[in-house]
Amino acid sequence: MIMKTHLSLRSIVVALPFLLLSGCQTVKAPEPVLPVPQEKQVNWQKMETYAFVHFGLNTFNDREWGYGDSDLQTFNPTRLDCEQWVQTFVKAGMKGVILTAKHHDGFCLWPTQLTEYCIRNTPYKDGKGDIVRELSDACKKYGIKFAVYLSPWDRHQANYGTPEYVDYFYKQLHELLSNYGEVFEVWFDGANGGDGWYGGSKEVRTIDRKTYYDYPRAYRMIDELQPQAVIFSDGGPGCRWVGNESGFAGATNWSFLRAGEVYPGYPKYRELQYGYADGNQWVAAECDVSIRPGWFYHPEENDKVKTVDELTDLYYRSVGHNATLLLNFPVGRNGLIHPADSLNAVQFHQRVQAELANNLLATAKINASGERGKQFSTLALTDGVYDTYWATNDGVTSADLTCSFEHPTLINRLMIQEYIPLGQRVKAFVVEYKQGHQWLPVKCNEETTTIGYKRLLRFETVETDQVRIRFVDARACLCINELGAYYVAGSQENYQPAVAELKSLPFTLLGVHEEELAKCRDKQEQTTCFIQGKEFVLDLGEEKEIQTFYYLPDQGEYNKGLIASYELSVAGSDSNFKTITTGEFSNIRNNPILQKIYFTPVNARYVKVKAIRTIDGEDSIGLAEVGVQ
Template identity: 70%
Template sequence: MKLSKLIPLCAVASAFCACSSPQVKAPEAILPIPEQKQVDWQKMETYAFIHFGLNTFNDREWGYGDTDPKIFNPARLDCEQWAQTLVKAGMKGVILTAKHHDGFCLWPFEGTDYNISHTPYKDGKGDIVRELADACKKYGLKFAVYLSPWDRHQANYGTPEYLDYFYAQLRELLTNYGEVFEVWFDGANGGDGWYGGAKDVRTIDRKNYYNYPRIYEILDSIQPQAVIFSDGGPGCRWVGNERGFAGATNWSFLRKGEVYPGYPKHYELQYGHADGNQWVPAECDVSIRPGWFYHPEEDDRVKTPEQLVDLYYRSVGHNGTLLLNFPVDRNGLINPIDSANAVKYYQIIQQELKNNLVAGMKAKVSNERGGAYVASAMTDEDYDTYWATEDSVKTGDIEFSFSSPQRMNRMMLQEYIPLGQRVKAFTVEYKDKDGKWLPVRLNEETTTIGYKRLLRFETVVSDGIRIRITDARGPLCINNIGIYDAGQNADISYDVPTEKIESLPFTLTGVAEDDAKLAVDRNNQTTCFVNGNQLIIDLGEEKMISSFHFLPDQSEPNKGLISNYELAVGNTADQINKVVKAGEFSNIRNNPVLQSVYFTPTITRYISLKATRMVNDGEPMGFAEIAVK
């Protein structure tokens, strides 16, 4: 295939039609390059996730597939309220969890009775996929679906027959609800479930069981414009965490065929593969609350507007997209706290990046390709025009001069990604009062740019600022630059504070004193590791308790994560055998947030937490913080 056939149409148009000097050719594309649908997807920048289903009502994150559908009866469900909220929060689309791991379907899929038609909602005549798709059309949002490959309810999960069932669900969602911009396949699959009404553990071959090539054929035949999400793409990739940020260094590449659902080196996905040969940009997923589904006890733990602003700069501003989850509540509405914080966050971003100080200006550049690829293209607010250097020039300076000193603390840079991602390193400098160039002060490395790079730096007042690109994979192609003054928010620190966990006093039995201190020092970055599979807590005397809480290890990659547990109490150290709760810490591998276990109030002195299964066998248990209430 000729290279020209791989270049998106917008690149071809820009390269050969808009050129005022036909003899000046556009830079050659540097592989890998995106498909046009991937460019369009990245331009969305921010869109929403909606997690809603039986888990909303049974207070779980990962349902086992054993919950009676009759508990699903949202009294005030209003998908238009969801859509209106998302539009006000600046979202360009929404992805709905049509089926989560528990197997419950939010549409009347005839292949199972574990669906919305067997609930009291609208007397069994509801279809929430339809309701949200219609609301999106009305309010101008793009629509997409999440379909869990894992199914903890279906009796034939793990067999070839299940695949026909899963493919039928996929075809129905892709055929009956209009155009979708993305299809989301979760990397979590295989394990405990209530398969066909009996508790069981099903293991699968994560790489091959689902026959993803067949799935891609189905998608391309029905919705070819849809971007496919999975840990390794092929349309877009998981960013390797569920905290909503990409690395400051973030390549839109992966090595083809290397990353699969459940990929153990998932932390690599924050940065991409610099030597990758497939274009798979990062999607940064995060919930506005600690959990993905609604839990009433999290009403006071909604991310603040300032925390969301920080995530925007570290997702969209780090060459990714931001997928922000809204856990719809038991009434079927987005909670007003979530709504208010999301709208306020968007207003802050709009204000901070409102006035581009260099709009319409012509920069002084150290090299210019000529023709249509001139410096003024970087400030004309046209995505498909760009400044480029000659083929042999892989470095360059871009300098802006003002007639009077300007206050500056934000910068936006964009590469013209239809021709590939190029920049490997750059610096930003301002001119001091004596005319000397000094680096701006920021707290992250300046390496990659990609689709968009947003910088927050300490305020400078100057009549000159420049970007020095010091290393790249080929001639430079920069299509947009913005420089801003964020005003009163300019120098606010958006660091997320250490979570304060109130607790009754206790000691840890069998743990060295210095190690035990790490579990109560209120420092998320220190971890108490406990060998074996049992943690024993001594309250010193008998006390009434009703909950146990711990924050897992927060290092990267996380260590000592507990998958399944048994919590017991007792009044003597040798008789801690009254089990008060057992279960799993759902999704702890990908979302190691505060884990809370609630149980019927009981009087006890000793508490035992036994790990019945670890995420990684053989590791000691890791506790950044522990609390008992």
């Protein structure tokens, strides 16, 4: 009997390791669902927010798109301090900065030997300056990443449009990628061809933007010299333009494009806000926006800096819509970021941190309708570890997460993150809260479809002891790596549009009915007066001294009837018109903000504006607001 017991115990001891192993067998992780990001694309999206800097000759000549004819002697920032820039970015939570090393005017912020139109021929540091170097060094000192913007378009170079210019462009790119350390992104502007001076002759040069720049050559060079860098352009391949310069992505936002379809200057660019659900290439969206109306510094915009409320709203609609936020700082003529810009950027970061600081789910109980195994349980949803995630079994594309609180809790924010190294999956979800015995949907002003890297949802405050996230449909089994619920007291203030402060002399528009006329002088961005033809005349009623013309283009989704280049004429009561200025509204397609034309004061009763060219060749002009002073 004793022997029998001994053998029985021995059998148990021998078998125990095998029993333990069989009970802890590793459950196989979900297979990736294509397309999936490269590791560098995941690291790039984790940055979330980073800075843009537009600085150059345009800064000193009050331009957005210089023609390449500005006097080099005008470039002389007397207090330039790249460390002040970077310290601002650090305090504002930015993880890196992209510098416009060369904008469309062709002026180079580094002392290249490839052109005389560069910083070594300016008064700055007696020609010994190198702002690309100074900013790169400051980034290293304060521990943020550095990147470069190099405009493919060049309105200064006389050989633009020829094969020789393309070689010149790649020599510039090689210098930037070889001499300034590691860069996290290379930014190629989609605005990359058109009219300019081109060595002194103002003309339009037509290029094929799909082929002229030979972008595959750029990709090879970047892969060789800066393999960790993500390449930006309208269609990537590393990250894509979001299709607007207002700083937001669509609530539905896929990180996919169809390979080879989108190119710089792509005419259906508004689609880029949403990506393509059937795309076969991972190209997540980047939301570029300026903290001021313009991209370069203009002193009259010192009181037009985006407020903390506006910036916070953009964070939710960019990072919170599966994109990154690239916030531009127009450095001033003294070489410093203006205090108003710095203050609002820092306070915006503090606001976001405060709103998302207290995850109410950290102490809640989270139950799932199903899970893949213990390695993929709901514990991963609030552990703060990026590479752990809750997952469902293969083929399970709908499931519920029910979050229970110990007592009724106020909630008006929700954060969901998918584990994107395995692909973007969720196609639709619903957020509900328990009221009595009923589940009710939260009241939200946007569709709940895609998630991706991060989805931040704002909704009317509810008080409840249970919240449920129902994943309705997905491309494959679910992989969710973070979940958060928050409460933010109060509501964001509404901001006044720029036109609210526009002061204009009284006027009528000749030939325009009073009802239609009211739409362009009511100080409402949402109403637009459409003029047939390509010119219109303002009648001030009597001769008055004027010196400024204002024009806010149509602010509708498709921005109809945008004036690209113009001719402005005035006349007295005799109606004999005299041209006083011509020019362009730079970048108006992508940034349709309030436009201003300043001229020498003149007495006039009539002001005539002729659209020499409209953006899409329309035979009509859209005026959300217009005026003269």
